[in-house]
Amino acid sequence: MSAPNDHEPGSPAYLAGLLLRNRDVLVVGAGHVAERRLRRLLEVGASVRVVAPEATKAIAALDEEGLVAWRARPFVDDDLDGAWYVIAATDSAEVNAAVASGAEARHTFCVRSDEAFGGSAWTPATYNVQDLTVAVIGNRDPQRSKAVREAIRQSLGDGS
Numbered sequence: 001m002s003a004p005n006d007h008e009p010g011s012p013a014y015l016a017g018l019l020l021r022n023r024d025v026l027v028v029g030a031g032h033v034a035e036r037r038l039r040r041l042l043e044v045g046a047s048v049r050v051v052a053p054e055a056t057k058a059i060a061a062l063d064e065e066g067l068v069a070w071r072a073r074p075f076v077d078d079d080l081d082g083a084w085y086v087i088a089a090t091d092s093a094e095v096n097a098a099v100a101s102g103a104e105a106r107h108t109f110c111v112r113s114d115e116a117f118g119g120s121a122w123t124p125a126t127y128n129v130q131d132l133t134v135a136v137i138g139n140r141d142p143q144r145s146k147a148v149r150e151a152i153r154q155s156l157g158d159g160s
């Protein structure tokens with residue numbers, strides 16, 4: 001399946017602060033990448049549905065606690081209905097492509113975790129200090145984005 005976008009590498013992302021509180025967010029896949037993103041989505045109050053046959057212990061525990069709604073089965077296209085934002089984080093390129101193309105058809109922003117240009121959004125390296133959120137997006141170099149975030153964290157100090 002071809003990538004729905006045709007960005008040039010290096011084309012900048014338009015950074016928007018999504019207000020996801022109580023908004024439906026779909027996470028497809030429940031492995032370690034999904035787990036990292038879920039934490040952040042829950043911090044901002046999103047209403048998260050997870051679809052995956054298998055989940056990490058931490059995600060299964062969040063489901064038990066009622067903090068996310070996990071459907072223990074493979075993705076189907078209808079799962080995308082109603083979602084404001086989608087994360088495709090399965091270990092199958094085919095499934096991630098199907099998620100991204102279904103989201104594209106619905107004009108719903110979607111991160112494709114295994115192929116940057118196959119989706120319509122990227123996840124920044126982020127942290128919060130008081131009422132400030134710092135987010136860094138690079139060009140497919142997450143380690144660099146992480147390092148820049150840490151440099152900003154140090155320059156601000158934890159409490160400022």
Ligand SMILES: C[C@@]1(CC(=O)O)c2cc3[nH]c(cc4nc(cc5[nH]c(cc(n2)[C@H]1CCC(=O)O)[C@@](C)(CC(=O)O)[C@@H]5CCC(=O)O)C(CC(=O)O)=C4CCC(=O)O)c(CCC(=O)O)c3CC(=O)O
Nearest residue numbers: 111113114115116122123124125137138139140141142145
């Ligand atoms: C394009 C983007 C789209 C997106 O997924 O949103 C993307 C894409 C890809 N990442 C890959 C690999 C890894 N990414 C991480 C980690 C992070 N990745 C994040 C963001 C982004 N990753 C977006 C770009 C943002 C930017 O460039 O600024 C962070 C910042 C945010 C977050 O994930 O929360 C978070 C660090 C934050 C933190 O820790 O705080 C690790 C480390 C780990 O997992 O421990 C690895 C393992 C290897 C390694 O270390 O490089 C692969 C290859 C996958 C494969 O091999 O198949 C692709 C696919 C591709 O580039 O096409």
Ligand SMILES: NC(=O)C1=CN([C@@H]2O[C@H](COP(=O)(O)OP(=O)(O)OC[C@H]3O[C@@H](n4cnc5c(N)ncnc54)[C@H](O)[C@@H]3O)[C@@H](O)[C@H]2O)C=CC1
Nearest residue numbers: 029030031032033051052053054074075089090091113114
């Ligand atoms: N963007 C990023 O930051 C990173 C991306 N990756 C990429 O993300 C992918 C996922 O990585 P991990 O979370 O480590 O994988 P993992 O193997 O821990 O988890 C994969 C998940 O996908 C689910 N899954 C498989 N088939 C499915 C289907 N048909 N429908 C719904 N869910 C399905 C599995 O049940 C499991 O929950 C990797 O293949 C890699 O390409 C890896 C590291 C970082």
